[in-house]
Amino acid sequence: MKAGADFDPIELEIFWSRLLSVVDEAAVALLRTAFSTVVRESNDFTVVLMDADGDSIADTNIGTPSFVGILPKTLRQCLAQIPIEDWQEGDCIVTNDPWMTAGHLLDLAMLAPIFRHGRLIGFSGSMAHLPDIGGALFSADCREVIEEGIRIPPTKFLRRGEENHDLASLIRANVRVPEQVIGDFYAQVAAHAVCARKISDFFEVSGLEDLTAISAALQHRADRAMRAAIDDLPDGTYRSVLIADGYDGEETRIACAVKVTGSELHVDYAGSSKQIARGLNSVMNFTYALSVYPLKCALDPTTPRNEGSYRSIIVTAPEGSILNPIYPAACNARQLTGHLLAGAIYKCLAQVIPDKVIAESGTAPTLRSVFSGNDRFGNRFSQVLFGSGGMGASARSDGHSCTPFPTNTGCGSIEAFEVAAPLIVWRKELIADSGGAGQYRGGLGQEIEVEVVANGDIQLSLMADRQKNPPEGLMGGRRGAAVSIRRQDGSEPHPKSRSVLSPGQRLILRYAGAGGFGDPSKRAHDEMLRDLKDGYVTIAGLERDYGVRLEEIAGESAVRR
Structure with a gap:
């Protein structure tokens, strides 16, 4: 052998x-x-x-x-x-x-x-x-x-x-x-x-x-590869705090400390929110997975991953906290907490390796909507809409629009979604000015409009955050646009609860834009013009977020040509 x-x-x-x-x-x-x-x-x-x-x-x-x-x-x-x-x-x-x-x-x-x-x-x-x-x-x-x-x-x-x-x-x-x-x-x-x-x-x-x-x-x-990557980091403890909307005014607080000692790294969430009597709790397994994955992406993205990839990484969270809850804690929507961890970790690492991390993403956490009831033939259905907001910008490029991170679950075919449930998706479009301003712009969020075409009422379950605390930028980059959810009549359902949709009602879901990276004043004017041409930003957005007027940058571009 x-x-x-x-x-x-x-x-x-x-x-x-x-x-x-x-x-x-x-x-x-x-x-x-x-x-x-x-x-x-x-x-x-x-x-x-x-x-x-x-x-x-x-x-x-x-x-x-x-x-x-x-x-x-x-x-x-x-x-x-x-x-x-x-x-x-x-x-x-x-x-x-x-x-x-x-x-x-x-x-x-x-x-x-x-x-x-x-x-x-x-x-x-x-x-x-x-x-x-x-x-x-x-x-x-x-x-x-x-x-x-x-x-x-x-x-x-x-x-x-x-x-x-x-x-x-x-x-x-x-x-x-x-x-x-x-x-x-x-x-x-x-x-x-x-x-x-x-x-x-x-x-x-x-x-x-x-x-x-x-x-x-x-x-x-x-x-060996992961230890070499960690060993390249300066020894020290790097800290961050991330605040999310939480449940009914009880904000979620993620306190993160990344401690580097030689070729070993310890992620500690002491000081984070206590577990709550709602389904936002992230059990330790999920907390572990959503901690080691962003570290792998930032530090050692090319080496094949297996058990050895994570031996040099320790992840801890206080028992009884929202990141290590005790049974029988509700945890159905644990992604609303676990998906925040990449942003907290990257805020720590940005203090030493800003060129290897990204700003917060609009799908951190992801917005999920679940539709359940009977279709027009009396058959039961239960369908999840997997939409995505923008991905955070980096030190090298703009963030990708409508791209999930740290999860990678895609929206899939809208046609398949409509076949599986009595729902029609009327619009699925990018939201201008939703990407956070920066030297590199955050990825854009999107707006999806869904109509109920069942014969009777159906159940709706929403799992959303980032309405009050939109994704933050890094290194001077600005925040992305916030999440919003409303019915066609303007009423707003509870973002983390179950409700009912009636036949003919439309639900309009606005997925968050991502944070920008770097000082917005350093963004190339050619990039601003390209964004304007593509509809990613508006003239008003350029003036508000970048402090420039179209006449200035258009004139500069004409002179160079």
Whole structure:
């Protein structure tokens, strides 16, 4: 058997590419067989390959970063409840316990053992956002997790390849769209089957007998790369505070301290808000994922990621805080808190590496709207609109418009959205002047107008922030435009609660623009003219945000020509 040092760099890179293709092919299987648009259109899922010790070897490139580093933690907790000797070939173990998975009941984790010649050599793992999980609609206003849906402890969904009918029947009886939910369960099953088959193919061509040596080598390489990146930072503690709207006047406060000591980095959230009796709480797994991911993006974006990528990073938050809540805290809308962490971390890192971070994004946190009821044929539907605001500007370029960060769940096809629910999207357009001014402009937000065309009332659940505290800029950049939500008649629904929409009513969602980067007075006038021509800014916006008049910059441009 090879040891880690026995792989030459070229061989290691080839093996890494093949292992990555294994999880990517499994991910494509999940994507193409999923019943819900949450997965097949918006990519809210992940697939991970782990070794026999439960350490991740490869994560798919087409999943969401909200799940980074979580499945190995889930596996270890499941093994504590289902001993390893009880895991058989063909088994698929599932759980959606928020404290074991990704922070809310809608994310289903599935784990399967991988055997070779009768010997356990690894595990495949997947996580996918279900279209429904019973209980209250996907929402922010519950007071306990008990209200938010069915909580599944580690349980075998498949036993030696056969469905656990008791579990499947229980789920079907308690969700709004059972065909979609169970269909997505089986999409995950399909991904695990593909992963096992492709790993078998990998062993045939690689000459390896198990994953032990290659896993150790890849983790060592990832660990070494991240430690080198951290070691380049000056030692010290860098602090920031980020304020979000929170719930009904109770603001969310994220206090962040990034401590660098040699090749190790500690993110500490001491001083952040206490957990609240609403669904904004971010469990520690989710807090961890949304902390290590932006660090990976800023410090070591090109090295393949696996368990080794995060060994040099510690993430802590006080127990009982909004970033480490105690059961039975409500946590359905945990993204409204967890997505803020990238901005808090980047405000710290901007003090030492401003050229490697971005300003706050308009999808941090993301605005989610959920529509549920009966369509015109009496069929039940439950549909999430995954729109995006702008992405923060950097020291090198303007932010991307309508681009999600730190999540990467896309809006998907509007046509698919309209087919799945009695809704019509009349407008989906960029908002001029919504990107924060700066030497580099923040990405623009968008406005989406949705009409209800059902025969009766439908439920609406909104999960929104950034109405009072819009995304901030960096290094002198200005804030982006705030979120706003209104009905066509001008009335404003509660941004974090459930309400009702009647047939013919229209909902107008304005997604936030992102923060700018750098002093607005340093923005090139040619860029201002280009923005004006493209409709990204208005003449009034140029005068207000940049302090220039069109005649000045147009005259300069004409002289240069």
